[in-house]
Amino acid sequence: MKGKLLLLLLILIGGYVYFNGNFHVPDNLSPERVMDTAKNMTKGLGETSSTTETQSPGGEEISGMETTLENITVVDSGNWTVIHFETSVIDEGLLGRAYVLAQKAYENGSRNIRVEAYFGDEPLIALIVKNGDLDNATFEDIRRPEFRIETDLGLFDVLVHSVTVTNDTASVSLEYLAGEDSFWRDYAKMSLAMLEDAPWVERLEIIYLGERNVSVSVSSDSLLKALSGELSPEEFAREIRVVEIRKS
Amino acid sequence: MMLKKMVIFLGVTLLLALSVSASQFPDQLPSITKEEAESLGLILTFSNGGGGWEGSNYVNSYQDFICPHRNESLNNYIRIVVTYYTDNEAVEQFGWFVKLGRNQTDRVEDLIGFWSGEVEGTESYQYNFNEGPNYADLREVYEKRYFDGTGFVSIKHTYAALVDDHYYVYGEVEYLKGTNACNLEALAPVLLNMYLERIPNSTVRVPVNTSVDISGGSESSSETGLSPDAVRRMNETNGGLRTIGENWGGFVVVKTPKGDIIRVINSNPGYSGGSSALGWKTKYYGNKALDAFIDQVANYLPKPLGLFKDYFKADKDINVFSDSEAVKKTAKDLHVDEKSASFYNGMSDIENREKALSPYKNAVPSNIETKPIEVVLNSMGVAIKKTLAQDYRWEFEATAKVAIRYKKAGMKYRDIIRNTIDEVRDTTAGMHRVNMMNRNSKGDFRDQEARIRFYINKLYEEGII
Numbered sequence: 041m042k043g044k045l046l047l048l049l050l051i052l053i054g055g056y057v058y059f060n061g062n063f064h065v066p067d068n069l070s071p072e073r074v075m076d077t078a079k080n081m082t083k084g085l086g087e088t089s090s091t092t093e094t095q096s097p098g099g100e101e102i103s104g105m106e107t108t109l110e111n112i113t114v115v116d117s118g119n120w121t122v123i124h125f126e127t128s129v130i131d132e133g134l135l136g137r138a139y140v141l142a143q144k145a146y147e148n149g150s151r152n153i154r155v156e157a158y159f160g161d162e163p164l165i166a167l168i169v170k171n172g173d174l175d176n177a178t179f180e181d182i183r184r185p186e187f188r189i190e191t192d193l194g195l196f197d198v199l200v201h202s203v204t205v206t207n208d209t210a211s212v213s214l215e216y217l218a219g220e221d222s223f224w225r226d227y228a229k230m231s232l233a234m235l236e237d238a239p240w241v242e243r244l245e246i247i248y249l250g251e252r253n254v255s256v257s258v259s260s261d262s263l264l265k266a267l268s269g270e271l272s273p274e275e276f277a278r279e280i281r282v283v284e285i286r287k288s
Numbered sequence: 289m290m291l292k293k294m295v296i297f298l299g300v301t302l303l304l305a306l307s308v309s310a311s312q313f314p315d316q317l318p319s320i321t322k323e324e325a326e327s328l329g330l331i332l333t334f335s336n337g338g339g340g341w342e343g344s345n346y347v348n349s350y351q352d353f354i355c356p357h358r359n360e361s362l363n364n365y366i367r368i369v370v371t372y373y374t375d376n377e378a379v380e381q382f383g384w385f386v387k388l389g390r391n392q393t394d395r396v397e398d399l400i401g402f403w404s405g406e407v408e409g410t411e412s413y414q415y416n417f418n419e420g421p422n423y424a425d426l427r428e429v430y431e432k433r434y435f436d437g438t439g440f441v442s443i444k445h446t447y448a449a450l451v452d453d454h455y456y457v458y459g460e461v462e463y464l465k466g467t468n469a470c471n472l473e474a475l476a477p478v479l480l481n482m483y484l485e486r487i488p489n490s491t492v493r494v495p496v497n498t499s500v501d502i503s504g505g506s507e508s509s510s511e512t513g514l515s516p517d518a519v520r521r522m523n524e525t526n527g528g529l530r531t532i533g534e535n536w537g538g539f540v541v542v543k544t545p546k547g548d549i550i551r552v553i554n555s556n557p558g559y560s561g562g563s564s565a566l567g568w569k570t571k572y573y574g575n576k577a578l579d580a581f582i583d584q585v586a587n588y589l590p591k592p593l594g595l596f597k598d599y600f601k602a603d604k605d606i607n608v609f610s611d612s613e614a615v616k617k618t619a620k621d622l623h624v625d626e627k628s629a630s631f632y633n634g635m636s637d638i639e640n641r642e643k644a645l646s647p648y649k650n651a652v653p654s655n656i657e658t659k660p661i662e663v664v665l666n667s668m669g670v671a672i673k674k675t676l677a678q679d680y681r682w683e684f685e686a687t688a689k690v691a692i693r694y695k696k697a698g699m700k701y702r703d704i705i706r707n708t709i710d711e712v713r714d715t716t717a718g719m720h721r722v723n724m725m726n727r728n729s730k731g732d733f734r735d736q737e738a739r740i741r742f743y744i745n746k747l748y749e750e751g752i753i
Contacts, residue, residue, distance in 0.1 A: 128638070128728060131642065132665055206439065207517070209438050215597065218598070218599065223592045224592075225603070229574065235529070280589060
């Protein structure tokens, strides 16, 4: 309630200044304009289009509807219209939501369109339309490599603590929640997931955090060979480096 | 995002105070239009300005720029701030900048590993400071270099100019080497001079390095930020993954900003878990032959003692003895233990939000290829829920640990509650998983305190505290 009141007050004051102010605020990307554009973009999406151009600082009155597609911003840059939106729901429907926004931009005259979906601050997917060719729109996975690994390992019984990806190494630290039986099976599968997500790295490392902290790493090459049946169990085991590290 | 908007509103309120005493200030501070930014190959992302409270000594205007189609989270940006001071503060600000710049000295320090606590490489700071008539600039090159050859270089270049003893113009460009598509660093002084030209009677300019290409927007091969070796490995690995995919029954090619990546799909996972976490896991990463192979490999590897929590068995459906069918279903769908499932059912808001969105499901025409990205999203949707459920359990354990300690110290129930809330909040503030729970929980549970109180109640019911 407090948040709403504050917001109302700020809008009133803002309105007053807007009409009375004698100081020039650079207006080429004023919030008002962005919000208007967002409103136009989403107008006519039907009754489900409660895309919120209003912010909810207090958070109290957020309903499911309003939080699903929020914080839309539209930036026009030369030939390109770039649309960002946030989502807290991740499913196939996200593709449809991105597509509907691209259609709206197209109807408003844009021909080169990039719609980006964000999960909180994290970029997720992009829909790209070039030269007005909506039929040949393409989707990209624009997750940061670190976030891609974090979310892909989310299918495993682990709590990911941190992920680092460089040109040479992908390294994850995590707690393993399941039992001993599946420990090495899951290790191999998680390493495969990391390699798929960052196929340019030379080495893959998983640091297990527990009563002890242990780094388990393998080269991408050895993992690929093992998965293709080119290494014996003993040979592959020799390629896996297990090092106990000091607890921080 | 939210914060930015709050800042805008606050900025606007500050303007109110300003209009009372505006006469001492210039009518307008210089700014750049989005068309002008485009002509340099930049995108203007943010403009704002304002002043202090009534009677304050300044007004300012600031604008942010990025390269087109760059990921803002990479933090590659230019920011220009123009401030007009009614008093001597512009001169003082400029003086501080010069003093700071002169006092920087290059240094190299040991890089202590976060996990190992040992020296794993070096961190180096190199500075380059230049001064001219009423302007100065400081370039900082920060390099993190591990002994195994990995690392990165980040560059921060700041400019300051003083005009007419009242205008303080500050520019800042920051980027990770090898990641920006347009030449941000070369564009920053060009941009800064555009502001300086617009200040009446200003003759101050910052030097522009003319040897650098400022045509902008040209997408080079360094676009991906990968080294030539990394690109070579990526091609080889993707080839290998395709072959594995062919043996396992399939693969999809997913487009990413760094190039295509391959996701292997198991056509015969031998487990029909549908769209449950275990179902996706076996579909994308499971293979019976691989399991049998790894079981043999394990004979040659050390026992993972002390490295697993043993909440349940990973490759099996979970046995939940709860009376609640809903908890059983969640535990099975997300493959989490009973506690995580029951916390998730009680606190998560994700299902409600999903229900609100069904109309968008079939909006994409069928001729557009969506399968690769569906593979990404389907498993990720479940992974996010599973992580959320496990995060609740993690937060519960963190709460239990603290509460039990206070209980053992002989504290009264009331004090246990207060102290536990404070301690858990302090020790987990700003954590990624806490933010995630705040964002994806429903009602009061969006606040961590409400969740901690809920856990404490649970501990009390269970007779633990």
